[in-house]
Amino acid sequence: MLSALIFDMAPKDKKSCMNILDNHKDVNISGQAIRMVICALCRGEGLDPFDFLSPLSKCQACLGKGQVEVEEPLKQCAYCEGTGIQPYGARPMCVVCEGKGVVNIREPNEICPDCIGSGRAGDDGIPCLICKGKGAVAKKAFYKGK
16 A cells, blocks of 8 residues: 555656756765755655655655765666655655765766666666666776787
8 A cells, every 4th residue: 555655655756856056066075076956765855755754854865855875876766767755665764865865876887787777676666786777887897918
């Protein structure tokens, strides 16, 4: 019953919710560039989109802020297709992107050879074990021998 509710909450047009708020980059402690993006789960409203506890409950992904910090480079979450909503099961928030709708992918990268970019492991409803649901893996460096 809960999974039916989750599917009903998914955007009908399947458009990505990946919206960069500004061109300003910050740097975290490890020197990685970070960006603020609009929360995909609540679509920037800051409220729980499922109204589980109360219509005034805060969003689980952004904690009511309407935006989230994500390390660059950014890529739309392949597993939830950028919606932030768990596509299978009873858990409302995507387990791969944690409701953000975007994931950090190292560059250079290529489409995951196992899931072919879908982020899903067959029909099981679990994230791909090779790319961890991101749909892409780090590109392997090939060196020519002498």
